Amino acid sequence: xxxxxxxxxxxxxxxxxxxxxxxxxxxxxxxxxxxxxxxxxxxxxxxxxxxxxxxxxxxxxxxxxxxxxxxxxxxxxxxxxxxxxxxxxxxxxxxxxxxxxxxxxxxxxxxxxxxxxxxxxxxxxxxxxxxxxxxxxxxxxxxxxxxxxxxxxxxxxxxxxxxxxxxxxxxxxxxxxxxxxxxxxxxxxxxxxxxxxxxxxxxxxxxxxxxxxxxxxxxxxxxxxxxxxxxxxxxxxxxxxxxxxxxxxxxxxxxxxxxxxxxxxxxxxxxxxxxxxxxxxxxxxxxxxxxxxxxxxxxxxxxxxxxxxxxxxxxxxxxxxxxxxxxxxxxxxxxxxxxxxxxxxxxxxxxxxxxxxxxxxxxxxxxxxxxxxxx
Amino acid sequence: xxxxxxxxxxxxxxxxxxxxxxxxxxxxxxxxxxxxxxxxxxxxxxxxxxxxxxxxxxxxxxxxxxxxxxxxxxxxxxxxxxxxxxxxxxxxxxxxxxxxxxxxxxxxxxxxxxxxxxxxxxxxxxx
Numbered sequence: 417x418x419x420x421x422x423x424x425x426x427x428x429x430x431x432x433x434x435x436x437x438x439x440x441x442x443x444x445x446x447x448x449x450x451x452x453x454x455x456x457x458x459x460x461x462x463x464x465x466x467x468x469x470x471x472x473x474x475x476x477x478x479x480x481x482x483x484x485x486x487x488x489x490x491x492x493x494x495x496x497x498x499x500x501x502x503x504x505x506x507x508x509x510x511x512x513x514x515x516x517x518x519x520x521x522x523x524x525x526x527x528x529x530x531x532x533x534x535x536x537x538x539x540x541x542x543x544x545x546x547x548x549x550x551x552x553x554x555x556x557x558x559x560x561x562x563x564x565x566x567x568x569x570x571x572x573x574x575x576x577x578x579x580x581x582x583x584x585x586x587x588x589x590x591x592x593x594x595x596x597x598x599x600x601x602x603x604x605x606x607x608x609x610x611x612x613x614x615x616x617x618x619x620x621x622x623x624x625x626x627x628x629x630x631x632x633x634x635x636x637x638x639x640x641x642x643x644x645x646x647x648x649x650x651x652x653x654x655x656x657x658x659x660x661x662x663x664x665x666x667x668x669x670x671x672x673x674x675x676x677x678x679x680x681x682x683x684x685x686x687x688x689x690x691x692x693x694x695x696x697x698x699x700x701x702x703x704x705x706x707x708x709x710x711x712x713x714x715x716x717x718x719x720x721x722x723x724x725x726x727x728x729x730x731x732x733x734x735x736x737x738x739x740x741x742x743x744x745x746x747x748x749x750x751x752x753x754x755x756x757x758x759x760x761x762x763x764x765x766x767x768x769x770x771x772x773x774x775x776x777x778x779x780x781x782x783x784x785x786x787x788x789x790x791x
Numbered sequence: 792x793x794x795x796x797x798x799x800x801x802x803x804x805x806x807x808x809x810x811x812x813x814x815x816x817x818x819x820x821x822x823x824x825x826x827x828x829x830x831x832x833x834x835x836x837x838x839x840x841x842x843x844x845x846x847x848x849x850x851x852x853x854x855x856x857x858x859x860x861x862x863x864x865x866x867x868x869x870x871x872x873x874x875x876x877x878x879x880x881x882x883x884x885x886x887x888x889x890x891x892x893x894x895x896x897x898x899x900x901x902x903x904x905x906x907x908x909x910x911x912x913x914x915x916x917x918x
Contacts, residue, residue: 456854457829740831
């Protein structure tokens with residue numbers, strides 16, 4: 417029950433705003449971040465029912481440009497960036513030769529051979545080193561601009577209405593997984609229709625100097641639409657319900673995208689070589705030894721990261737993410753299990769919680785239907 | 792929030808209060824439940840089970856994490872607050888009253904409670 421905050425954590429430009437809003441702060445990925453304001457369940461329901469504003473300035477922004485920018489990106493991710501139109505975004509994994517995942521990211525095509533990559537806070541230095549290592553002999557400029565940019569996420573069914581009130585025509589807003597460079601309330605921003613909640617919503621990438629004013633204005637304009645500031649606690653419960661991956665929990669250097677159930681994101685048609693292609697292609701053809709499953713507890717217990725998964729009383733895997741789902745009012749989790757056990761949807765498994773086994777049922781992911789506005 | 796009279800608190804945030812019948816009520820302090828945030832699961836011991844001072848007798852889980860709860864004094868569980876199992880949020884709303892965890896018979900309470908603090912001293916200690 418102790419949250420010790422060390423002296424060396426970084427603070428976002430909104431740090432003081434969070435304190436003034438009564439946020440409880442925690443360390444996350446080397447940053448001091450708000451974990452909750454009004455309470456995790458209330459914030460979670462606010463995003464599901466209305467709209468929420470998140471400070472995600474801890475996340476990293478890397479810009480890639482130059483004649484070989486596309487070649488570079490083709491080499492570092494299994495996704496086919498050559499098919500990524502200007503103004504579009506794609507969810508990617510940064511893979512090693514063994515197929516393991518260095519990080520998961522969103523790549524945006526900003527046009528004129530300029531790409532933006534959004535990376536996880538805790539991985540900024542690791543990713544950047546990996547980018548440099550993979551850019552040898554290529555005519556590419558890789559710029560880590562994470563210290564210059566802040567990022568907000570405006571998520572929920574009312575996100576559109578709040579941007580409308582902020583001066584946009586709904587029809588001018590970027591479509592799902594698209595990005596525009598625009599002016600929001602007088603500030604130059606990248607506005608992207610992406611998020612980490614399973615709801616319709618936007619991510620706003622802007623200069624550090626501009627973020628405080630935009631934060632205040634969005635909270636003000638959003639008031640009539642039920643907006644609240646949302647902390648990392650609800651960010652985690654929202655993404656878990658949507659079965660979105662958390663790097664460091666569900667993904668790591670030893671897990672491949674195929675094992676993680678991300679094969680849908682890997683186009684079989686990609687011709688160019690990329691790091692890990694041999695392993696990933698083989699796994700797509702012959703299968704994998706471990707696979708990600710989602711489950712709901714049928715007995716009363718909460719699964720947590722690191723708990724063991726059993727099947728017919730034998731240990732078969734490990735929970736990577738788990739917790740209480742406010743939307744379902746049930747306890748849910750994800751984890752990896754040994755593929756050869758034949759575990760699938762509707763299988764009864766067991767989770768070891770404090771030295772006792774509790775029954776859970778494997779169910780289809782996501783746990784809560786996503787409500788993206790695709791068209 | 793009304794803090795019961797004569798309450799003693801541990802540095803691990805359990806409280807102990809003696810009733811007129813000599814039975815002790817154990818729960819979590821207001822500070823503890825505020826720090827935990829939304830409580831969504833409570834596991835309580837069985838009636839008649841016995842614990843020594845410092846042993847884990849219950850688990851309280853918030854949305855974020857599971858926390859073990861320690862006996863502030865040794866004793867035998869004579870009653871558990873069943874209502875909390877179905878409605879764990881009661882612990883957030885009323886830690887000192889409706890949100891008590893267990894009642895115990897303790898022969899060693901007076902010897903065991905030497906390191907417990909009066910409420911004001913406890914608040915000074917943690918802040």
